[in-house]
Amino acid sequence: MIKFGSVDITDDDRARLLKVLDSGWLVNGPVVKELERLFKGFTGAAHAVAMNSCTACLHAACVFLKERRKKKKLKVPDITHVATAHAVRLSGMSVDLVDVDEKDGIILPEYVDGNEVVVHLAGQPCEAVRKDTIEDCAHALGTRYKDGSHVGTRGLCGCFSFYPTKHITSGEGGMLVTNDPELAAFAGKFRAFGITTPPEDRKLPADYDSLFAAPNYRMPDILAALLIGQIERxxxxxxxxxxxxxxxxxxxxxxxxxxxxxxxxxxxxxxxxxxxxxxxxxxxxxxxxxxxxxxxxxxxxxxxxxxxxxxxxxxxxxxxxxxxxxxxxxxxxxxxxxxxxxxxxxxx
Ligand SMILES: Cc1ncc(COP(=O)(O)O)c(C=O)c1O
CATH class of the missing domain: 3.90.1150.10 (Aspartate Aminotransferase, domain 1)
Structure with missing residues (x-):
């Protein structure tokens, strides 16, 4: 049988994973930071925030647009995974489904005005992106716009998925890249309960505040360990x-x-x-x-x-x-x- 998907995990990837288990630091630790550093280099974005799915990254970006930029509604192309629209709705904004190009399934450029999520469907670059556009890059690791820059870096942010069918996988996993320092800081807190100080930065045990209600979207280091070799190759x-x-x-x-x-x-x-x-x-x-x-x-x-x-x-x-x-x-x-x-x- 020729399978539709395949997973490419090498002995080196397995060894890296075992090292994490032996280290005892399993979540949001040094390997997650290393993966974020690699992603910044790979995409050319100023910031990268790892989470446990692309949906989590999209959700963080949508809540940011609603709370900080006071948006109420985003357009979503009618051809995409439900996660794209769910993230908008879960943030409290409403979803306006719009049509796509008949040949490539990408959002029609006339709908793009900075109030939308675009999807780089099937790994194709959607060139119509504005400064506030959220780019759903679940299909688009390694995809580049005509000018050679990586998708996800032209709009507000790019959200990548590491689900098993994707270019690289850790089972579940996601990465938000952005050039907006305010979004990067927000997403870093949104992924972990809105907490101000992560454990490694605390001067006193349990000395932290929480700024707003937020979920737990942290990426385990076990998953990051599987992705490092895949991004390198x-x-x-x-x-x-x-x-x-x-x-x-x-x-x-x-x-x-x-x-x-x-x-x-x-x-x-x-x-x-x-x-x-x-x-x-x-x-x-x-x-x-x-x-x-x-x-x-x-x-x-x-x-x-x-x-x-x-x-x-x-x-x-x-x-x-x-x-x-x-x-x-x-x-x-x-x-x-x-x-x-x-x-x-x-x-x-
Ligand atoms: C276009 C698109 N967006 C978002 C997602 C959600 O990704 P995840 O499963 O990492 O949350 C998917 C998942 O397949 C997808 O195909």
């Missing part, structure tokens, strides 16, 4: 994904709608649009090829977000999208075979 991961994507791009051009080829895409998945989508997925499964869909239902079709507005492009995109795997365990030969199987079904 990321360029090889990205190069491989690009090579696999180019096999699909070359071999599927006559039978499906293909993503726009952009230099900055980091290919979280390779997403095509095809007629008879569900039959195609069944055909591929019959040939031992696992696929996925990002996303089968637009948010406006979810019970939590049932909207009056119908986003036409989003509906069409959700009906035809198929995600093909591009991870480390897919060889270029596998990609060629998968493309052949798709062509055989769509253009017999």
């Amino acid at each position: 990321f360029e090889e991961n990205r190069r491989h994904r690009g090579a696999v994507a180019s096999v699909y791009q070359e071999n599927l051009k006559d039978c499906a709608v293909l993503p726009t080829w952009r230099e900055g895409t980091s290919w979280f998945i390779y997403q095509i649009q095809a007629e008879k989508r569900d039959a195609l997925i069944a055909h591929l499964a019959g040939n031992h090829i696992e696929t996925s869909i990002h996303y089968r239902r637009p948010l406006s079709a979810m019970t939590a977000y049932k909207a009056r507005a119908v986003n036409k492009n989003a509906r069409a995109f959700a009906e035809r999208a198929v995600s093909l795997p591009v991870h480390k365990n897919i060889s270029e030969k596998d990609a060629f075979m998968i493309a052949g199987c798709i062509k055989g079904f769509l253009k017999p």
Whole structure:
């Protein structure tokens, strides 16, 4: 079976994890700080705040916009994971679902005015970003805008996910990067009960204040230990994904709608649009090829977000999208075979 996802944990990663266990410092310790330092270098952002999921990072950014910038509502593209919209709603703001580009599933630029979360869907760079835009980078580690800078650094902040299907994983985990010192300070407190002084900075035991009600979104060092090696060897991961994507791009051009080829895409998945989508997925499964869909239902079709507005492009995109795997365990030969199987079904 060709699996849709794969996890790349080496012996060095395991050794780093065991070292953390032996150290006895398991949460928000030196390895988390080391990961934050690596992320600042990798993305070029001034600040990085590790949390235990991308949802946590999005939630922190949304609460910041509501409490400190007095925003009441954010736009969210109709094609994304529910977490993007949940974070807005959990912060107490309301969600306005807006339409996406028919071909790539990215928010239409006319909706972007600084009051939105944009999603770099499937690892594609969404260029329309304003100073106050939250960038959902769950799919977009290694993705770069046209000017070469890393996504997540143009708007208010970028929020990354380390869930198992992502470019790199620790099971759960997230990272918020930002150039805004006020948000960085807020997020650092928001992730740990709104507490002023972390344990390592306390002069007296338990000597801390709490400034506002906030959850526990701390990242364990055990998770950070798994991510350090993966970020260090990321360029090889990205190069491989690009090579696999180019096999699909070359071999599927006559039978499906293909993503726009952009230099900055980091290919979280390779997403095509095809007629008879569900039959195609069944055909591929019959040939031992696992696929996925990002996303089968637009948010406006979810019970939590049932909207009056119908986003036409989003509906069409959700009906035809198929995600093909591009991870480390897919060889270029596998990609060629998968493309052949798709062509055989769509253009017999
Ligand atoms: C676009 C997008 N945003 C946010 C999330 C939430 O990430 P996490 O599971 O790390 O909270 C996901 C998860 O898959 C996602 O795909």
